[in-house]
Amino acid sequence: MVSGLDRALEALGGMHLGSKRLGLVTNAASFTADFQSSKSYLCKNLPITDLFAPEHGLGSFVADGKEVADQRDSETGLVVHSLYGSDGGKVDAAVCADLDYLIFDIQDVGLRFYTYIATLRQLLELGKPLIVLDRPNPLGGLVVEGPILESRLESFVGPSGLPVRYGLTIGELAFWMQSQYGYTGELSLVELSGYKRSDLWLDTAQPWIMTSPALSHLQGVFLYAGFCMLEGTNLSEGRGTSAPFEVFGAPFIDSYRLSAEVGKLGLQGVVFTPVSFVPSQSKYQGQLCHGLYAHILDYHLLRPFSVCLRVLSIIQRMYPNALTFNAHFSKLAGFGSEAVWDDKLAAVLQKAEQESQTFMKQKRSFERYGN
Structure with missing residues (x-):
């Protein structure tokens, strides 16, 4: 399996990015196959002028729910703009107003409540041209679990319209979000190579690198x-x-x-x-x-x-x-806490299964990889 990051320079070669101003959205869990960080690798080879970090910060060590402040990266000297506030507020469009493209290279975990995908949605909403470097879904692309979240329950830990486990790569999810929420900005994807939907993380032959402080294993x-x-x-x-x-x-x-x-x-x-x-x-x-x-x-x-x-x-x-x-x-x-009561649980699980199957059919038009 070859990640979008490892294919980025070749895939983006025809976009003439040398004269552009680029921003990179990443964190400490994104590496090439030979374990160069996304930040180091891309900043050496592309005109990256600004860095952006999601919840937990560029180093992925800030505790969950804690404010992440802007800082300056000691390796590259670039400013790291925080895309996360504890109130889940929208990204300020001014922080990337001078950029021509944003490059998004973050390993997610394939789950609705992982806030990196809420950050991805906010970037899509800005309408700034966005290039997603695809990464595998650690849970694979065949299984969907959980009910589809209603809009009344939407929050930074829950984009509406998604089940808990949605079975899409981060790149596929970006195109689903663009369609689901009606975003119209330019969206490009550097696809994975050698990846199958049936692959779990164990099948990628890659070590798991901690994506946030509580997910080290x-x-x-x-x-x-x-x-x-x-x-x-x-x-x-x-x-x-x-x-x-x-x-x-x-x-x-x-x-x-x-x-x-x-x-x-x-x-x-x-x-x-x-x-x-x-x-x-x-x-x-x-x-x-x-x-x-x-x-x-x-x-x-x-x-x-x-x-x-x-x-x-x-x-x-x-x-x-x-x-x-x-x-x-x-x-x-x-759903509410009453769902776990003995007399309610079976119906809740049945409804979740039905909605999982509904999303399973919906997501097929966004799948880029075969089984």
């Missing part, structure tokens, strides 16, 4: 597709541990009882073992929590969205007076 990326919803509860999703989204829990949970109940579900592709942990930050900082550790047995069979809801339903049944939800849950999930 590939297993965590897959589980994040469901267990990100725990951010909308009073359960720790494992932030402040070495395995966010792989471990979860709270002080009020009996991990052995919960493990036994979850084991009765017969879940495919994953097993859970009891665990105790003390988060160093975020929820329950410094407190002893008890919960479960997820272990992926089969990445192809795993359906993390439904797995998380089924586990949450058990926790709600076991601890109805202790488990709480906040307004963030519906923005992430696409």
Whole structure:
């Protein structure tokens, strides 16, 4: 598999960019096949005049939800403009007014609530000519999960019209967004080579490079597709541990009882073992929590969205007076907390499956790669 970045100079050669002013949107997870950073490689070979960074900053180390300030990059001497504010406000068009093109090279994780795609949407909305260097969807391009988000629930962690797991590369998604939201700016794509829709990240023969502080492990990326919803509860999703989204829990949970109940579900592709942990930050900082550790047995069979809801339903049944939800849950999930109740869950999962199939058909016209 050859990334859009590795094909960029050859693919863009006919655009006569030498006389243009270019801005590069990237972060520390974007590398060439020989592990040159996108920033270093492109700034040496193209007239890049400005750098832009999404949530977590150019170095991908700023904590989730924290403001990212403008800075100057020590390697290139270029100004790094932040495209992220904690309020999710729109990108200021003035920051790229003098540019001829924006180049977008960011590895995403194929999920609706990952804010890098909200930043991509904001750039498309500006109407500035945009070149996307395509990268593989780590979760593959065959599976779609979750309900389609209604416009009333739209936020910076949820562009409307998308299911949770949408099965498109970042480049394919850009063209879907352009069509879905009616944007008319010039959009170009440097496609992947040697990539198949059926490829998971494990099939790319590339190491996983941390895309944000809580997604340092590939297993965590897959589980994040469901267990990100725990951010909308009073359960720790494992932030402040070495395995966010792989471990979860709270002080009020009996991990052995919960493990036994979850084991009765017969879940495919994953097993859970009891665990105790003390988060160093975020929820329950410094407190002893008890919960479960997820272990992926089969990445192809795993359906993390439904797995998380089924586990949450058990926790709600076991601890109805202790488990709480906040307004963030519906923005992430696409429905209210009552969905996890025993008498509602089956209908919610059925609706999510129906809407996933609807999007599966819709996305076919935007697919650039075969199976």
